[in-house]
Amino acid sequence: MVGWGTAVPDGRLTNADLEARMDTSDEWIVERTGIRERRIVGPDDTTATLAVSAATDAIKRAGLAPADIDLLIVATATPEQPMPHTGAFVGDAIGLRCGSFDVSAACAGFVYELVVGASMVHSGYEHVLIVGSDTLTRMVDPYDRDTAPLFGDGAGAAVLTRTADDTPGLLAWDLGCDGSAASILHVPAGGSRLPASADTVAAGDHYMKMQGQEVFRRAVRAVVESAELTLDRAGLAASDVAWFVPHQANVRIIDAAASRLGIPPERTIVNIERYGNTSAASIPLALFEGVDDGRVRDGDILLLSGFGAGMTWATALMQWGAR
Ligand code: ACO
Numbered sequence: 001m002v003g004w005g006t007a008v009p010d011g012r013l014t015n016a017d018l019e020a021r022m023d024t025s026d027e028w029i030v031e032r033t034g035i036r037e038r039r040i041v042g043p044d045d046t047t048a049t050l051a052v053s054a055a056t057d058a059i060k061r062a063g064l065a066p067a068d069i070d071l072l073i074v075a076t077a078t079p080e081q082p083m084p085h086t087g088a089f090v091g092d093a094i095g096l097r098c099g100s101f102d103v104s105a106a107c108a109g110f111v112y113e114l115v116v117g118a119s120m121v122h123s124g125y126e127h128v129l130i131v132g133s134d135t136l137t138r139m140v141d142p143y144d145r146d147t148a149p150l151f152g153d154g155a156g157a158a159v160l161t162r163t164a165d166d167t168p169g170l171l172a173w174d175l176g177c178d179g180s181a182a183s184i185l186h187v188p189a190g191g192s193r194l195p196a197s198a199d200t201v202a203a204g205d206h207y208m209k210m211q212g213q214e215v216f217r218r219a220v221r222a223v224v225e226s227a228e229l230t231l232d233r234a235g236l237a238a239s240d241v242a243w244f245v246p247h248q249a250n251v252r253i254i255d256a257a258a259s260r261l262g263i264p265p266e267r268t269i270v271n272i273e274r275y276g277n278t279s280a281a282s283i284p285l286a287l288f289e290g291v292d293d294g295r296v297r298d299g300d301i302l303l304l305s306g307f308g309a310g311m312t313w314a315t316a317l318m319q320w321g322a323r
Contacts, residue, residue: 001169001320003062003159004288007053008039008275013137013152022145029149030273034251038152038276040137048080048089050155050281051133055094058129058157069159070125072100073117075109075132075280077309078139082190090131106185106308107247109280110156111173111316114304117160118170131157132280139187141207150249152276156284171301171317172234174226181218181311184211215311216253222313223247223257223305230303230315238262241317242300243290247307248272248282257305269295279308296320 014037015026029035041050051074059066072094074087079102087100105112110132117128133155140147163169187208189200200206223246231237244263246254251272258268269286278285283304290296298321307313 001158002161003058003060003064004157004284004291005054005057005061006154006156006281006285006288007050007057008154008285009041009045009050011040011042013038013040015149018149022143022148024145024149032250032252033150034270034272035149035276036273038137039154041135041153045135045153046080047076047078047133047135048086048093050135050153051086051090051131051157052093054133054155054157055090055129055131058159059094062127062159062161064127064159066095069096069127069129070098071117071120071128072096072098073103073113073128073130074100075103075105075113075130076134077104077106077109077279078135086133105177105312105314106310107249107277107279107282108306108308108310108312108314110283111304111306111314112175112312114158114160114316115170115173115175115314121160121162126162128160129157130160131155132284134279134281136208136277136279139208141204144207146212147208147210150277152278154275154278154281154285156281156288158284169318171236171319172230173314173316174230174233175314176222176226177310177312179310181214182309184214184218184311185209185309216250218311219249219253219307220256220260222307222311223253224260226313226315227257227261227303227305230317234317236301236317240301241303242267243296244268244303244305245283245287245290246305248275248286249277249307263303291320
């Protein structure tokens, strides 16, 4: 990764705002999730505008121009519209004419596109731009206390580049999906199975439905098993990991997974209290915060771990600063 950028909208939704809107409390939300506030898009922002902002910074920081980018991948569960793909809007706004496509793997999306992007670099592309961007606040019922407290909006982007001596920056990975759990976290309407109609809107089927406890249980198991498999594939142990960068869905999921892996809190990057769950943006928002404030240093082994609707999961073990 030779360039990176993040973007969050200006709007803030605090726990106090939610208390005024529904039957909940700051105490419940902080204790059960670790979240204190989230950033939410206003009328002028979308998944693509956040993605463009993060991607523009990433290209600049890499010392490149848009014409240098060979491929754009956008991971999102909240696409700009059903067709065309979000990458079309993002690429056009940046001035790209290279190939682009979207990855749909919910909150595991950034790790999925990292693995695919790195493979494309190994296949011959020089610079691959990956962007995780989501505006889940546009898909949750703002009055549903099961989901509204959890989600926020944001984007994170990185430019992947071939290393000078082809030393791999990505050391090992694991991608998985158990589609039998599709119904525990989903948006029922708006696709070919249940096209949008006045009835689906009246029933609220355009909003996310979630069985929180079941997602929680499966998430901890998936993160731990996938991380252990990935470490095994690289011939490394949890003690070799300088920073665990998990998907920021719930601080209790993060704590449970880290503790089972034997990674202490001081080696885990957590910023959920300020952003909530930003889906495909959550891992880059945490990772690049750690890079920018100096916690992550060249040579550090990073364990990135995502999980989400599908149910998908993805782990990437990478070495920061490999050039
Ligand atoms: N405020 C106050 N009370 C609430 C709220 C709320 N917002 N929501 C639920 N409660 C109440 C419930 O009614 C219940 O009350 P009862 O005991 O009187 O019946 C009590 O709190 C406990 O409810 P649970 O659902 O058991 O709460 P839990 O501890 O499981 O926490 C939560 C719920 C936070 C949703 C948790 O299950 C969770 O984080 N699950 C994982 C969700 C997740 O990670 N989703 C994203 C996946 S990534 C992606 O792809 C988008």
